[in-house]
Amino acid sequence: MKIVQAANFVAPASGGIRTTLRHLAAGYTAAGHEVVQIIPGEQDAELVRPDARVLQLRAPRLPGTGYRIITEPWRVADLLDRERPDRLEVHDRATLRPLARWARRRGVPSLVVSHERLDRLLGTWTPAPLRGVLPVSTAADRANASLAAAFDSVVATTAWAAAEFVRIGAGNLRHVPLGVELDRFSSAHHDLTLRRAFARDQEALLVVASRLAPEKRVDLAVDAAAELVRRRVPARLVIAGDGAHRGRLERHAAGLPVTFLGFVADRERLAGLLATADLALAPGPVETFGLAALEALASGTPAVVHHASALAELIVPGVGTIAAGSGFTFADAVVDLLSASPAQIHARRIAARARAEQFPWSATVAGFLACHDSPGPAAPGTAFPQPPAPPLAA
Structure with a gap:
């Protein structure tokens, strides 16, 4: 079977979608399928990797981000x-949506992956004075109904991501959680020398691994660091990631025990940082899955996550804490x-x-291949599981 994956928001320093494409392609190839990826780039190019043939299309930069987008x-x-292709897999709900028409005309089964929740994003982008006034949910429902009708299957990675499609009664919704590199991210990478490069022995080491964009709300982690200073809790926050919001965050963190690493291209170094930290913070309220937090758990590092995101499904009792969306409540959870x-x-x-071991990439690959083998509605009995919720940090 020849599978073509088409995606936007893929860049050398991007995170979730790039990681997902890489692991799916490797899994498909190992299962005997041919994989072609179509992604944006600075210029047209064709690259051959062991797991896929990559067709790069010249695409403009999206202002304020590190991404290019196929227009x-x-x-x-x-x-x-x-x-x-025998199957079409689309990892974009914006400019690549018209590919569903191509697939329908050619009789090629297609699926689209919901990597973001539209109603929450629209709510985040809506100016504060207009929140509750503009019909955000209605607009999202119309867009999602059109998307679900265009593709044979809609794949959501969490119940949180699926909720907006459940609300409109989409009959072709499928649930496939993403995975984590269990060999790369583990407690075996704990590094005392690395720890002492960032924190004194008596200080707690807190880590955020995130793209620095407004919707990621890394400012909440900085606010938590400020609150810990006010409470005289010895802690240092290390932020691994880059983005258009970095300058503003650095100004916000001036004078605080906060270190900005920028994008960490060396995955081994990132694995060491996550395994060495005392806690990982995931303050984004619109995270659809949260690979970075899952990588922290795989490293044996508990996480504090935003209660409004999909990560609330990931944090079961005993592996971390769900906190309300403020620096004060994140500081409470840390303490x-x-x-x-x-x-x-x-x-x-x-x-x-x-907990992380429940999410191997092999299960993700198997789930996606099942969607490709049987396009359309999920089989009976495959409803979205809801894990027990731990207490919300005050």
């Missing part, structure tokens, strides 16, 4: 005519987790790793 979907359609006994901290690290 000429007909060029992608021309490539699809040339490649003649609570750090106050545990050594035995409790050790047990929490073991539980974090065990």
Whole structure:
């Protein structure tokens, strides 16, 4: 079977979608399928990797981001005519949506992956005076109904991501969680030398791994660091990531025990940082899955996550805390987790790793291949699971 994956928001320093494409392609190839990826780039190019042939299309930069976005979907359609795929997999809900029409005309089964929740994004982007006034949910419902009708399957990675499609009664919704590199991210990468490069022995080491964009709300982690200073809690925050919001965040963090690393291209170094940290913070309220937080759990590092995001599904009792969306409440959660006994901290690290082990990439690949093998509605009994919710940090 020849599978073509088409995606936007893929760049050398991008995170979730790039990681997802890479692991899916490797899994498809290992299963005996041919994989072609169509992604944006600075210029037209064709690259051959062990897991996929990559067709890069010249695309403009999206202002204020590190991304390029394909604005000429007909060029992608021309490539699809040339490649003649057996299945089409689209990782974009914006400019690549017209590819569904190409697939329908050619009789090629298609699926689209919901990497973001439209109603929450529209709410985030709506100016504060207009929130509750503009019909955000209605607009999202109309767009999502059109999307679901265009593709054979809509894949959501969490119940949180699926909620807006459940609300409109989309009958072709499928659930496939993403995965984590369990070999790369583990407690074996704990590095005392690395820790001492960032924090004193008596200080707690907190880590955020995130693209620095407004919707990621890394400012909440900085606010938490400020609150910890006010409470005289010895802690240092290390932020791994880059983006258009970095300058503003650096100004916001001036005078605080906060270190900005920029984008960490070396995955081994990132694995060491996550395994060495005492806690990982994931303050984004619109995270659809949260790969960075899952990588932290795989590293044996508990996480504090925003209650409004999909990560609330990931944090089951004993592996971290769900906090309301403020620096004060994130600081409360940090203090609570750090106050545990050594035995409790050790047990929490073991539980974090065990939770991550429930998300191997092999299961993700199998789930996506099942969608490709049987396009359309999910089989009975495959409803979205809801894990028990731990207490919300005050």
